[in-house]
Amino acid sequence: MFVSLPVAGFARCDGTDLIEALPDADRAALMDRAEATAYPQGLLWQATRDDTAITIFGTYHFEHDHTAQHLTNLKPLIDHADMVYLEVSNDDQKQLQRDLANDPSLMFITKGDTLPDLLGEEDWQRLAEELHARAIPGFMAAKFKPFWAAMMLGVGPCESKSAMKSDNGIDKQIGEYAASVGKPSRSLEDYRKLLTLFDSFPQEEQLDMIRLMFAWPGNADDMSYTLRQRYLAQEIALIWEFSRQISLEFGGPDATADFALFEDQLLIRRNHGWIDVLMQDALGQRVFLAVGAAHLPGEHGVLQLLEDQGFKIARLPFNG
Numbered sequence: 001m002f003v004s005l006p007v008a009g010f011a012r013c014d015g016t017d018l019i020e021a022l023p024d025a026d027r028a029a030l031m032d033r034a035e036a037t038a039y040p041q042g043l044l045w046q047a048t049r050d051d052t053a054i055t056i057f058g059t060y061h062f063e064h065d066h067t068a069q070h071l072t073n074l075k076p077l078i079d080h081a082d083m084v085y086l087e088v089s090n091d092d093q094k095q096l097q098r099d100l101a102n103d104p105s106l107m108f109i110t111k112g113d114t115l116p117d118l119l120g121e122e123d124w125q126r127l128a129e130e131l132h133a134r135a136i137p138g139f140m141a142a143k144f145k146p147f148w149a150a151m152m153l154g155v156g157p158c159e160s161k162s163a164m165k166s167d168n169g170i171d172k173q174i175g176e177y178a179a180s181v182g183k184p185s186r187s188l189e190d191y192r193k194l195l196t197l198f199d200s201f202p203q204e205e206q207l208d209m210i211r212l213m214f215a216w217p218g219n220a221d222d223m224s225y226t227l228r229q230r231y232l233a234q235e236i237a238l239i240w241e242f243s244r245q246i247s248l249e250f251g252g253p254d255a256t257a258d259f260a261l262f263e264d265q266l267l268i269r270r271n272h273g274w275i276d277v278l279m280q281d282a283l284g285q286r287v288f289l290a291v292g293a294a295h296l297p298g299e300h301g302v303l304q305l306l307e308d309q310g311f312k313i314a315r316l317p318f319n320g
Contacts, residue, residue: 012065013158015225018218019242033241039296039303040237044318047303047311053286054278054311055081056302057318058293060231061169062159071173073318074288078178081288085278088194089185090175096191106195108143115142115149118207126214127153134160146206147198153213156224174290186281188274188291197265208251208258215250234318237297268300275305 019027034040047054055077078084088096104110116124124142127149131141134157141149152160163169175185198206213220230239247259274295278287295302307313 013156013162013221013224013228015156015158015219015222017229018222018226019230019238030241030245031238034235034238037237037241037297038299039301039313041234042236042296042315042318043231043234043293044316045296045303046314046316047306048314049309049311050284052283052311054282054306055286055288055316056296056306057174057288057290058236058296059170059174059290060228061171061292062155062163062228063168063170064228064232066232067168067170067173070170071177074174074290075177078174078183078288079181080286081178081183082285083282083287084174084178084183084185085188085282085287085289085291086171086175086185087188087291088191089187090172090179091184092187092191093172093175096195099192104143106192107145107148108140109145110143115144115146118146118203119210123211123214127210130157130213130220133157135164136160145199146203146210147201150206150209150213153210153220154223156219156221158221159224159228171290174288178288188277188289189270194270201261201265205258205261208254209262212247212251212255212258215252216246217250218246231293236293240294240297267295267298271295271300271302271305274302275309278306279309 019030022030039045043058045056047056057074057077100106109115115127119127128138128141130153131149132138134152134155136152144152155163178185226242227239230236230242244259244263247262248255251258274291278289289302291302298304303313
């Protein structure tokens with residue numbers, strides 16, 4: 001989910017594959033860890049149990065060179081579905097924009113110290129420069145909640161500016177197509193809960209997320225390129241394990257606990273909540289489900305959680 005200002009078409013963002021650039025032994029160890037994960041590869045899956053069939057597609061939230069072809073490949077599956085689920089439906093995305101206009105506190109600091117005060121001069125100036133490179137002006141950057149500022153840093157400048165110009169990722173396009181064939185998308189979760197996901201976290205821990213981004217010496221555009229290329233290669237667990245490796249290497253003495261907490265809030269709890277929604281509302285239906293690809297693999301991934309509910313899981317061919 002990206003709050004955007006649609007202007008023009010997306011830009012092609014190139015870079016270096018940071019995983020390919022690793023020393024051979026380090027890359028092999030990383031890939032071994034990824035392969036040990038439940039359902040490590042694949043974008044398109046089907047889960048079946050009795051008269052319930054759930055087709056699951058792992059999305060990349062930003063537009064890329066293969067987005068249009070991906071949608072073409074998915075249209076017959078959407079046509080065949082009784083229900084279409086997104087993390088946040090298109091209608092709720094529009095409502096989110098209206099709610100943000102009326103209540104900026106969902107994403108921004110509206111009372112008390114802002115980021116220049118909280119970070120200190122040196123870190124604030126670096127953050128301001130980094131967000132300026134992503135076409136986010138200083139007056140807006142200053143008031144981001146720390147978690148959201150860190151999330152913005154996690155997207156390379158090229159991809160961030162492209163997303164601001166063209167809010168046309170596959171999630172939105174799936175929702176638009178589903179509505180055009182009479183199947184408006186439904187939300188798996190309340191966007192208000194998502195926007196305030198880290199509000200209960202101590203502020204200093206949120207600020208440390210920003211500082212982690214500063215500690216990593218790599219190029220953010222290269223990171224975005226790496227994640228996108230590995231996504232297109234359908235190496236989904238590898239993406240998450242690479243993110244974990246960087247966090248543990250540069251995140252300081254509390255990095256392991258911090259990453260576990262981040263993973264729990266951003267992935268695990270949400271995955272369990274989504275399965276609860278499906279078990280309550282979608283049984284006996286043909287469902288098309290599109291969620292961020294990082295939610296698919298792992299012990300607490302969507303696929304394993306469905307298997308735990310008695311579903312048979314099968315990977316479907318998908319050539320983008």
